[in-house]
Structure formats: C-alpha cells, structure tokens
Amino acid sequence: MSDIDRDLEKLSAHEVAAWLRRHPRFLEQFTDLALSLVVPREEGKTTSLAHYQLEVLRDKNRELNRRLHELFHNAQENERLTVRTHQLTLALMRQRSAADTLRAMVATLGEDFQGDAVSVVLHAPVAGLEDAPWLQVIARDAAVLEPFRTFFAEGEPLCGRLQPEKTALLFGERQDEVQSTALLPLGIRGMLAVGSHDPNRFYPGMGTLFLRLMSEALLAALERFDGE
Structure with a gap:
C-alpha cells in the first residue's frame, strides 16, 4: 500500500473531497480509477465519472x-x-x-x-x-x-x-x-x-x-x- 493510500484511509469523506479539490490532477495518475468511479444523477441512476464529465461539458457548451x-x-x-x-x-x-x-x-x-x-x-x-x-x-x-x-x-x-x-x-x-x-x-x-x-x-x-x-x-x- 502506498503512502497516499494509507493517508487516505485515515481521512473522512469531507477531507478526501477537500484533498481532491487541492489536487485536481490526481486522477491522471490513476486512469482506471477515473473510469470506475460512479456519480449519482438527479434521476437516481449512476454513471461513470468520464461520462458525467462529458455531460457537464455538453451542458456548459449548450449554455455558452x-x-x-x-x-x-x-x-x-x-x-x-x-x-x-x-x-x-x-x-x-x-x-x-x-x-x-x-x-x-x-x-x-x-x-x-x-x-x-x-x-x-x-x-x-x-x-x-x-x-x-x-x-x-x-x-x-x-x-x-x-x-x-x-x-x-x-x-x-x-x-x-x-x-x-x-x-x-x-x-x-x-x-x-x-x-x-x-x-x-x-x-x-x-x-x-x-x-x-x-x-x-x-x-x-x-x-x-x-x-x-x-x-x-x-x-x-x-x-x-x-x-x-
């Protein structure tokens, strides 16, 4: 287990979120994690992080x-x-x-x-x-x-x-x-x-x-x- 993993195990969910906000490029090191993460949608279903990010970008593009x-x-x-x-x-x-x-x-x-x-x-x-x-x-x-x-x-x-x-x-x-x-x-x-x-x-x-x-x-x- 890496030092990062040991540190993350000791953190609460809010602390993990805060840490990721400070390190937005973290998932570049773990592309498999980026693909496996799921994000809840308003209708209750889940989607992959990559798909979610794509939808967010599309929404922003439509608004622009x-x-x-x-x-x-x-x-x-x-x-x-x-x-x-x-x-x-x-x-x-x-x-x-x-x-x-x-x-x-x-x-x-x-x-x-x-x-x-x-x-x-x-x-x-x-x-x-x-x-x-x-x-x-x-x-x-x-x-x-x-x-x-x-x-x-x-x-x-x-x-x-x-x-x-x-x-x-x-x-x-x-x-x-x-x-x-x-x-x-x-x-x-x-x-x-x-x-x-x-x-x-x-x-x-x-x-x-x-x-x-x-x-x-x-x-x-x-x-x-x-x-x-």
Missing part, C-alpha cells in the same frame, strides 16, 4: 451557445437602434421650424420605432401646431402635472406601465390601448411619451440609452429656433 446567440441578437438590435437613432437625428436637423421638427419626431417614433401612440406635452405653445392631436400645452406649474414632478426633477427616461392618472393625461381617450410607456424628458420644455399596446415593450429596468439620445437630439434641434 445560448449566451452567444443572445449576445449576437442584442448586438444586432443595438446596431439597428443606432442606425435609426442616427437617421432620426439627421431628419430632425433638416427641419426648418420647431413645428416641423416636432412633427418629424412624432412621425419617426410611430413609423420607425413602432410607437402605437405618441404624446407631447410642452409648457409653451409652438406656432404651427395649434391643431396637432398629439400635442398638449400645459403650464409647468399646473396642478395636473403634479404626478410627474419626480420625473421632471430626475430628468431621466422612464419606462413601464404608468399610473392610470398619468396615462390618462398623456393619451386621453386612447389610454386603455396603452399597456406600456416610454417617457422622455424634454428639459424645461416638457416631455414626450411613446405608448405601446404590448405590456412588455417598455418595462422598468430596460436600457434607456437610446431614449436619452433621442431626447437630446430633439432638444438640440429645437434650440435652433429659440427666439423666432
């Missing part, structure tokens, strides 16, 4: 492939959003008035970003948009905007299912159609909301980088007409 496909899908989606956001920015900068800029923004959100309902709330009127069905002009200190005070103070995009009073203010008669909303801050000018029939389209915790970029692009485009 799943994550790779997920990353690839996310990369494709981010690329599409990047292109659309860039095109939106160019379209906004080509407009010749504040009214046309807002019309272009609303149209793009509905067509290219699949927004089912778009609503804009401004604190001051914009010439040429007196009859726009998607626009409301509400003073900054109006009581009806009280539910949005935290949103205005934080100045960050907000996604998810809004409280009923917020949805009612933004979408009026269409409030029952809107199941989730992306709310974009427009600085001291107001806010813009994109509503979706899909309750999972906009959700708390989703990335808001592109929403922030769109909001900043709109503000930059509108600043060109300040004072006119």
Whole structure:
C-alpha cells in the first residue's frame, strides 16, 4: 500500500473531497480509477465519472451557445437602434421650424420605432401646431402635472406601465390601448411619451440609452429656433 493510500484511509469523506479539490490532477495518475468511479444523477441512476464529465461539458457548451446567440441578437438590435437613432437625428436637423421638427419626431417614433401612440406635452405653445392631436400645452406649474414632478426633477427616461392618472393625461381617450410607456424628458420644455399596446415593450429596468439620445437630439434641434 502506498503512502497516499494509507493517508487516505485515515481521512473522512469531507477531507478526501477537500484533498481532491487541492489536487485536481490526481486522477491522471490513476486512469482506471477515473473510469470506475460512479456519480449519482438527479434521476437516481449512476454513471461513470468520464461520462458525467462529458455531460457537464455538453451542458456548459449548450449554455455558452445560448449566451452567444443572445449576445449576437442584442448586438444586432443595438446596431439597428443606432442606425435609426442616427437617421432620426439627421431628419430632425433638416427641419426648418420647431413645428416641423416636432412633427418629424412624432412621425419617426410611430413609423420607425413602432410607437402605437405618441404624446407631447410642452409648457409653451409652438406656432404651427395649434391643431396637432398629439400635442398638449400645459403650464409647468399646473396642478395636473403634479404626478410627474419626480420625473421632471430626475430628468431621466422612464419606462413601464404608468399610473392610470398619468396615462390618462398623456393619451386621453386612447389610454386603455396603452399597456406600456416610454417617457422622455424634454428639459424645461416638457416631455414626450411613446405608448405601446404590448405590456412588455417598455418595462422598468430596460436600457434607456437610446431614449436619452433621442431626447437630446430633439432638444438640440429645437434650440435652433429659440427666439423666432
């Protein structure tokens, strides 16, 4: 009997396990042992250590492939959003008035970003948009905007299912159609909301980088007409 065998006989099961963890290459010296060891499976059967290791590797490979496909899908989606956001920015900068800029923004959100309902709330009127069905002009200190005070103070995009009073203010008669909303801050000018029939389209915790970029692009485009 070798010294190793004599030492192992004196060890408890936990000590053997701890020793093997410290010596992961131990079975290279005893290949017959590696082939004869059995490992319990969840269904109660046993399998050889080599087969068990193979199954573990296959499981890990499947998980890695799943994550790779997920990353690839996310990369494709981010690329599409990047292109659309860039095109939106160019379209906004080509407009010749504040009214046309807002019309272009609303149209793009509905067509290219699949927004089912778009609503804009401004604190001051914009010439040429007196009859726009998607626009409301509400003073900054109006009581009806009280539910949005935290949103205005934080100045960050907000996604998810809004409280009923917020949805009612933004979408009026269409409030029952809107199941989730992306709310974009427009600085001291107001806010813009994109509503979706899909309750999972906009959700708390989703990335808001592109929403922030769109909001900043709109503000930059509108600043060109300040004072006119």
